[in-house]
Amino acid sequence: MGLPLRMDNIHAPTVPAGPSSRPLANGNEKHLSFAELQAKKENLEAELKALSGVLDSHGVNMETPLTTADGFPRGDIDVAQIRTTRARIIHLKNDYKGLMNAIEKHLHEHFASIQDTEDVTPTTTTRAEMLGDSIPITLGEPFAKVNSVVANSPAESAGLKPGDEIRNFGYVNKGNHDGLKKVAECVQGNEGQRILVKISRRNESSGRQELQLNLTPRQNWGGRGLLGCHILPL
Known part of the structure; x- marks a missing residue:
């Protein structure tokens, strides 16, 4: 019976580290x-x-x-x-x-x-x-929608509501969210730290309202996960 295969190059990245991943x-x-x-x-x-x-x-x-x-x-x-x-x-x-x-x-x-x-x-x-902050930033296209929010959760504390459409979740946007995998990565890497979330919310009186919320992922808030909300891709 043969011995297990040694992995001498295990420290090497799984993909080539060339000049740039996105040129x-x-x-x-x-x-x-x-x-x-x-x-x-x-x-x-x-x-x-x-x-x-x-x-x-x-x-x-x-x-x-x-x-x-x-x-x-x-x-x-x-x-x-x-x-x-x-x-x-x-x-x-x-x-x-x-x-x-x-x-x-x-x-x-x-x-x-x-x-x-x-x-x-x-x-x-x-x-x-x-x-400075005076530079105008164009709005990104929504890539996800808040499906539900748990009471007393970090998501509710931040002001998220069901139906909110997410334009940016920290560094995550429509072009890089990778099926919302990057959202999970962003949450995991920023536990206990504020994440800027840009949302678009339907308002009966004024059409749509653009908001910027500060969401802080955390444990021990009384429910499952770090956010307490369910997000679906658009």
């Missing part, structure tokens, strides 16, 4: 507005934070060995999930570097145009204003 909107980053670049940056930062939380929940980091001393997979941790999470982190960090380069280039071009037209030097205040 910055297929190379269209230079065509995005500054507001869109900032939104992408915030989404990447939030997802990286959530993925780091996933590793923390397993008690590991990017360098923790996943094999025993004799080279076999450890049985006390979910090796497959950890490898997948590490691979995603590597890809997102590469994406983040490229995105920051695009933002820096955008800023240089913006201030260069100011100097050309007004012959003034950009001040720290001007740069801060560009990075």
Whole structure:
């Protein structure tokens, strides 16, 4: 009878860690507005934070060995999930570097145009204003709907109601929710921390109402799960 197969390369990501997992909107980053670049940056930062939380929940980091001393997979941790999470982190960090380069280039071009037209030097205040909350963000298309909300749950405390359509759940949106898997990942990685949830709610008097809610996933609230609500994909 043969011996079990050793996994000497178990630390390697499950997918290649090339230059980028998503080549910055297929190379269209230079065509995005500054507001869109900032939104992408915030989404990447939030997802990286959530993925780091996933590793923390397993008690590991990017360098923790996943094999025993004799080279076999450890049985006390979910090796497959950890490898997948590490691979995603590597890809997102590469994406983040490229995105920051695009933002820096955008800023240089913006201030260069100011100097050309007004012959003034950009001040720290001007740069801060560009990075501030005054930047208009376009509404994302809804990708999920709240089906039910449990009384006294974190979802109810945040203000979620049945029928609410979700446009953004932290860094999760219509383009990346992956059948709501990313919502579960975001919740798991942000237990005890506020998640910004952007919703659209039907209002009999004014049509639809756009709201931004702060939802804090937590245990021991008296029911099952970290949210206390049921969400369905649209």
